[in-house]
Amino acid sequence: TQNNLGLAYRNLGEVEDKAKNCQKAIEAFQEALKVRTLEELPQDYAMTQNNLGAAYGTLSDVESRSENCQKAIKAYQQALIVFKEMNLFLDYANTLGNLGTDYLKLSGVEDKEKNCQQALNAFKEAQKIFTKEEYRQQFQFIQDKIAQARAHCFGEKREESQLSKEELEEFLPKIQQQIQEEQEIQKIGALIYNLFQQNEEFTKSLLQEFSMTDLQQKLECEENSQEIIRFLYLIGGIFPENLPELLSSTILTQIQKKVNELQEPDLLNRFAWLLCQLESSKEELPQSLPEELCKTAEIVSRRSLDLADDPPIGHLDTLACCLFCQGKKLAEGKGKLNKLREAKELFNKIREKLVEEGKEEAFSWRVMVQVYELLGEQEEAEALRQHFLQVIKKKEQLFIQELQAKISAEEDFREIVKLIYSLNERDKNLTQKLLQNLSTEELIPKLHKEENPEIIIAFIGLFFSLVPSKTIEFFSIPVVKKIESSLLGITNPRILEDFAIMLFFSSDKIGKEEDLTYFYRIGEKLARKTLELVEEPSAKHYNILACHLFGLGKHLPEGSERQEILQEAKKFFTLAKKHMTHENQIPWGVLAELHELLGEQQEAEKIKKRIQKREKKKEEERKAKQQQLIAELKQTIIEEKEINKVGQMIYSVVQKDTTIAHKLLEDIPAKSLTSKLLKQEQPEEIVQFLTLLIYLNPSLTKKVLSEALLEKINSITEETTNHQVLNSFAWLFFLFGSAPEITKEEATNFSVQGEKLVKKAIRIADEEPVAYLDTLACCLLCQGKLLDGKARRAKLEEAEQFFLKAKEQRKDDESVTWEALVELFELLGKKEKAEEIRAQFINKEI
Incomplete structure (x- = not known):
């Protein structure tokens, strides 16, 4: 009974008041162990020790991580001794998975290297039992845990384990049937979440194939609004494209009616934010749903604030955004103004608090600017926009300067690479600005000291992808000689291939002819080694070698060596053509030039004509796609009733392609736009649309300005x-x-x-x-x-x-x-x- 009570408290701790319920679970398991002793009930003893470890592990998420993780590990170790002696291998493997997870948590707070290794040892031991053939799902879970541990501990890029196509086809119907037969939304959510933890792609495939209508009906029958919110938030996080299909007015109304039963302020806040984001996204929603989304978001957000003793800034920010969401949807009148004014007041309170903390920009200030615009306070809105852009720019500059100083002071090259990669995972644009400002003169001596060629290539590769113009600064003769011998000792073909590609594409920036030929020779060596290492060479592998041979031959003086190298380049280009799966895999321009260097003018002309034909075809396809896009946009604009949405569509096209925008406006009937403007009640929307239109197409604007529209504008300005x-x-x-x-x-x-x-x-x-x-x-x-x-x-x-x-x-x-x-x-x-x-x-x- 005590063991079951402990399990109940631990499960309850997963959803509410984690610390309190986990503590009760621990007390219950400890009481159970007084009866379930090692001597009299060894299997029950081990089971309870495993449960006790899990409770300590869950408690470590909210308090005393180091102490509770160590207690969890101790309990798991006691369980493992028994499971192993009694040959209970499945229980043994499951407990090893738990043990590895808590060692991994512990590595985040102390003795990282040692605890990481312990975690990996546990996962690998479990993998010996959970084989792919017999226990596929458990195997996938442990695989992902190993990848997670390596990513956390050693900075390795995590690669999700993938099920084969055949395995997906085999398992998908079974899991779909389980979900179809299950009526409790909580259990369906748990099933989907567990699958997602094991394999993201597998879960997405499941949701793509499953009937959202069936899930929607189950949600509509669910009486517990808390479970509805938890399930919707889960789907919104895993596969947001599916969320609009799940929502209905019935579900949202039920949440509104039972709002006072809702708990967990953090979950409610995140859910309210998700609804606001969904309303402002480009996902297609049923006509009545956007207004219901905003209304539900506001109600849920207010509930989250009621539950919190001291509401965090993020919760206040969510409510302000929900009020804006509501305000912009309402028709002109007192209700609309009240929502927008409340949002404005709340945003200003948030801003005051954040100014004191030195984080003025850490809220939805762009939404705040839109609130001011909807209230007709255009000058204040623009002043706010410019102010926040300046604040962000200054903070960004300061951050880059601090990081530059840190990199400058750091002597360990690996730590520099970790810093830059860590930033790149969060913000590629900021990483690009940092790399542009870094001094290669300072970095090159540190790079010389690094012995691991993989780290060097990863570092140069980041420059190559983000700031290609600076990559050449690392390709000096001393640097390449420094890493040449190490590179040829590598057995990973991908690393050799990457470096060979970087060398080739940076070659046009190398000044000295002798340097250029040296780099092409290095590239040739790397490409040949890659071909030796790969089991099945592709067109890409033959291309890399052919390109380096072409480059080398092109820059050698006339003679037999030049001719031999160019002929060999031709041979590998021929192999590449045999292995190509698409025409784009061959650098046809390089191949044409190669034929010219070999005096094969007829072949060169054939390829040039082929290139011209392909370019012409591409241009025709581009024009056809453009015309199709314009036709689709035109139809959408004609069918759209709200002029503000028409304006947003046109502005979005302008940002992507001004040519398409101009052609689109040439094709739109003026009467359609005039009709929409005449129905618009908000003066700001009329002004914004006509201002955009006159900048883009004065001729169309003149046609749109009918007598009726001018009369409407005069009436607005008079009143x-x-x-x-x-x-x-x-x-x-x-x-x-x-x-x-x-x-x-x-x-x-x-x-x-x-x-x-x-x-x-x-x-x-x-x-x-x-x-x-x-x-x-x-x-x-x-x-x-x-x-x-x-x-x-x-x-x-x-x-x-x-x-x-x-x-x-x-x-x-x-x-x-x-x-x-x-x-x-x-x-x-x-x-x-x-x-x-x-x-x-x-x-x-x-």
């Missing part, structure tokens, strides 16, 4: 008292007035209207913000350009007055439209001032 909205529309009218597609009369009307709106904005604001003065000056400039004589001069001088006022008050150079100011000075004949302003801003941009 609104929001000065930010007025200034935004004034700027938009300035852009309309400056567009090349409109008449002089239309330009005048637009710029005059813009002037009126911005002056109204200034009156309402009861101040003269820099952005408003800049808008006013631009509108006046636009009018002045269209006038003649004294009226022209007067209007331009008035524009100058407001530009200079804005320039004096500006917080930063970007607050003034400097191109317009330069144009103004040129129109007024003030050439020197125009050049001064132009030089000032061009230098800043450079």
